[in-house]
Amino acid sequence: MSALVLVGVALVVQKFGGTSVADAERIRAVADHVARTRRQGHQVVVVVSAMGKTTDELLRLADDVSRARPGRELDMLLSSGERITTALLCMALADLGTPAASFTGSQAGIITDTTHGRAKITEVRGDRLRQALAVGQVPVVAGFQGVSVARDVTTLGRGGSDTTAVALAATLGAQACEIYTDVSGVFSADPRIVPAARRLAAVSFDEMLEIAATGGRVLALRSVEFARNHGVPLHVRSSFTWEAGTWVKGEDESMEQSIVSAVTHDTTEAKVTVTGVPDRPGVAASLFRGLADRAVNVDMIVQNTSVRGTTDISFTVPKDDLAVSLEVALALAPTIGATDVLADPDVSRVSLVGAGMKTNPGVTAAMFETLAREGINIEMISTSSIRISCVIHTDAVEQAVQALHEAFELA
């Protein structure tokens, strides 16, 4: 067990993901665990996701009835998934004699901006939860949702229950935020693709941010940002084995500084290339202003050096934003003087993340050599001080992850 265990009488936030509450039996198992944590003398605030694949099913239903899918109504629909879980878990806790009370995001005081579908938390008013704790109840909060400053229900983006949990942990001053999921921690690669992946004992906030940003969906990116900004230690662990998992916390001496800690992959982005644009000031500015004005989240950007005064600009965007991005680029093409706009939805990103990269040159070369040996072509490259990412064809992504995991001896 890690050095960071709950000491004395602690307040702990426990978050349970979809698989962990997928059916009645799982909900009773979760109730057991919450009741046991209480018997150990700790105060518990619980955050739950929707049961199993409920969110996906609700999204399909919305697709079946509507092409427009107004954001306000979609959020009202999706937020219902986590509400179901809160009520059922409170009932299961009642059977164990553990007093509990369910709260929607709104009731829990999660205030957000008005961006439906990916709202940002602007304020957390924890008073109702504090009152519940004071009278000995376990507050069970619906994750992934809040209420906007315009008093509409909002959702926080896929995986957003993690963010709810960390935001509450920060506001209530919890000693730790436990994220219970279907794997036993943060691994050196997605265990679904690399069965030999190793569980990491501890990961720094900075490394976890890069892992989450590059496809390691075990924690939502925003939840890690929140945890880092407020210094909330996270413990990612299994709700099936209940064993100790991975601590995500501020960097300290006890952490091993691996050169490479994890290889991640992301298949959710697409590539857009604008060709033959004149190499003069203002071209990139108008293109990316146009995309920003349509709320497109541009990720990697590559611009070639110009040949005879023209250049190509490639960038990646979430696949969901591809249509809008093409619309923007095609509309701007005549004004900026571009010859063509090309879309490639079949790209993926593989990345290596490791705090030790800062002081160890050569990782980039070794990564490129590994991909070359596998005959995998690199289409785009981007780096940070502790990460290297390559965009490759989606067909090769599993092969790339497995080869890199082996080449860097991460097992």
Ligand code: ADP
């Ligand atoms: P939950 O519903 O509990 O929030 P998620 O599906 O969001 O669970 O996240 C857990 C999943 O994340 C795992 O089943 C695993 O396949 C995936 N995953 C991807 N990369 C990693 C990684 N590096 N370590 C652990 N899990 C990972």
Ligand code: ASP
């Ligand atoms: N139920 C939501 C989703 O599937 C939120 C979450 O589980 O964190 O994305």
Ligand code: MG
């Ligand atoms: Mg999740």
